[in-house]
Amino acid sequence: MQTKQTVNEGLKRAYLITITADEISAKIDAEIKKIAPQVKMPGFRPGKVPANLVKKMHGEQLHAQTLNDMIRESTDKVMKDEELRPAMQPAISLGEGYEQGKDAEVTLELEVLPVVETPSTDGLKLEKLVVPVSDEQIDEALQNIAGQNKSYKDAAKTKKAAEGNQLIIDFVGKLDGVEFEGGKAEDAALVIGSGAFIPGFEEQLVGVKTGDEKTITVTFPEDYQAEHLAGKEATFDITVKAVKVETDTKVDEDFAKNLGLDSLDKLKEIIKGQLEQQTAGLTRTQMKRSLLDQLAAGHDFEVPATMVEAEFDQIWAQLQQEAAREEDPAEALKQIEDEKDDYKAIAERRVRLGLLLSEIGQANGVEVTGQEMQMLIQQAASQYRPEDRDRFVQYIQQEPMAAAQLRAPLYEDKVVDFLFDKAEVTTREVTIEELQAAIEAEGEAEAAKAKAPAKKKAPAKKAPAKKAAAKTDEVEAEAKPAAKKAPAKKAPAKKPAPKAEAAEKAPAKKAPAKKPAAKK
Numbered sequence: 001m002q003t004k005q006t007v008n009e010g011l012k013r014a015y016l017i018t019i020t021a022d023e024i025s026a027k028i029d030a031e032i033k034k035i036a037p038q039v040k041m042p043g044f045r046p047g048k049v050p051a052n053l054v055k056k057m058h059g060e061q062l063h064a065q066t067l068n069d070m071i072r073e074s075t076d077k078v079m080k081d082e083e084l085r086p087a088m089q090p091a092i093s094l095g096e097g098y099e100q101g102k103d104a105e106v107t108l109e110l111e112v113l114p115v116v117e118t119p120s121t122d123g124l125k126l127e128k129l130v131v132p133v134s135d136e137q138i139d140e141a142l143q144n145i146a147g148q149n150k151s152y153k154d155a156a157k158t159k160k161a162a163e164g165n166q167l168i169i170d171f172v173g174k175l176d177g178v179e180f181e182g183g184k185a186e187d188a189a190l191v192i193g194s195g196a197f198i199p200g201f202e203e204q205l206v207g208v209k210t211g212d213e214k215t216i217t218v219t220f221p222e223d224y225q226a227e228h229l230a231g232k233e234a235t236f237d238i239t240v241k242a243v244k245v246e247t248d249t250k251v252d253e254d255f256a257k258n259l260g261l262d263s264l265d266k267l268k269e270i271i272k273g274q275l276e277q278q279t280a281g282l283t284r285t286q287m288k289r290s291l292l293d294q295l296a297a298g299h300d301f302e303v304p305a306t307m308v309e310a311e312f313d314q315i316w317a318q319l320q321q322e323a324a325r326e327e328d329p330a331e332a333l334k335q336i337e338d339e340k341d342d343y344k345a346i347a348e349r350r351v352r353l354g355l356l357l358s359e360i361g362q363a364n365g366v367e368v369t370g371q372e373m374q375m376l377i378q379q380a381a382s383q384y385r386p387e388d389r390d391r392f393v394q395y396i397q398q399e400p401m402a403a404a405q406l407r408a409p410l411y412e413d414k415v416v417d418f419l420f421d422k423a424e425v426t427t428r429e430v431t432i433e434e435l436q437a438a439i440e441a442e443g444e445a446e447a448a449k450a451k452a453p454a455k456k457k458a459p460a461k462k463a464p465a466k467k468a469a470a471k472t473d474e475v476e477a478e479a480k481p482a483a484k485k486a487p488a489k490k491a492p493a494k495k496p497a498p499k500a501e502a503a504e505k506a507p508a509k510k511a512p513a514k515k516p517a518a519k520k
Helices: 021-038 051-081 135-147 253-258 264-296 305-324 329-338 340-363 370-381 386-398 400-422 432-451
Strands: 002-009 012-019 091-094 104-111 125-130 151-154 166-175 178-191 213-219 233-247 424-429 479-481 487-489
Touching (some): 051 091, 125 264, 125 432, 135 264, 264 340, 264 400, 305 340, 370 386, 370 400
Parallel strands (some): 125 424
Antiparallel strands (some): 002 012, 151 233, 166 178, 213 233
8 A cells, every 4th residue: 555645735634545456356356255254155065165166246336335444444544643633524535536456546535624822721711691580480380380280269169260260070082973982071170262172163162051062063183193083083072071260379378289299488489590500601602602702812824725614514504504594584584695714714723713712621621421422422322313323323433533522511511611610600680681781791801802814823833732622602502403414503593692582481271182172
């Protein structure tokens, strides 16, 4: 095998690898000798088939497999000998016009990670903006929960059911006059106007009274989960056992106990924790952006174009999806197109920050443990169909770049937490509006910072050891794998200040699972 470097410009590298015909032939002959004892052929005893006949039978397959193996081995050797740290998956190609019996010329092209000086972690100062939870917010959340846990009492037997009333009914569903499986229920609770049952079901029960019997006709939605019912017209024989009206729900000790808690104070404590958790993510976003700004100051080194392109592609795809949801998609797309260069600058800044975080993490012993990695793999695999999960796990185990991409978000979070612990942090209480405004302002300033490179250039230092660069997103996002691909992080929009979520609500009520009339 002969190797010749053809490109060495900045972070770009390219090599021409020549695998001679003699080397390929010798490798194939060795493979034939290895498999010959297992080959069976009529007229020959097991293990006695001549090598030339084995080659004639399996030559094409052996040649293809052997050449692939030799290309992989030769490129791996070049990567090791040259101590190359690829930024992205290298491009490997076999020269055009290759034929058996000739030398194979293989091209290896890649970008390498830059050598980055370990940034200093001394002198970091951060302001932590926190939103205190008020009694008014807790009371509002309590009322929201009470509103979703309504109680009802029996109405007079002459009461005609109206919207908002609860009915207790027995029903039997039929297709063409024949009762169908799962279409029967007793003592089913239904609130008229809740939309819990399929369209047309609840509306036809307006005006019924306790003791009434009624047959209604409905059509199941075309996308109904039970295929044998989807789009079908059915009748339901209904017996009204009770009409109930809503009663005022008192938020007291009994209310908390009905929710499975010891006391009202315990319920308030849980609500307060949930409200604090909602704003904790915004607080972390604000602190992280401030931290990244401090890290970015004074570092201006070349970053791999392939990494920048990959980061930009994710940002751009997200922006296009958001533009498509606007009232005027064409105008929204035009607007982001006009700002395309800004987003490219942002992508470059984020890649540079990712490399800085990677170097900090490696220099300070930050690691993702094997157990944590297994949890990441299992979480990602759970998003696939059951029959595809094992294949996904195998893919991650065999593809280092895919594993690094899956690990990167957690690794980044651990480095950021390490830096939070190192920093001098002061806390200031603000309103939710002030916190959102601070994040919004930082988001708008990001493009300007990206387009204005730091004046100081980082001197070279030792290269990080085999640690994948952490990928930075100024707004945390869950990693979701694309079908048959390694998971990719979702890129944030231009102004990614999250909205404050409403107070935690209790799960919406649904019709019992066994009722096919219930809308899923």
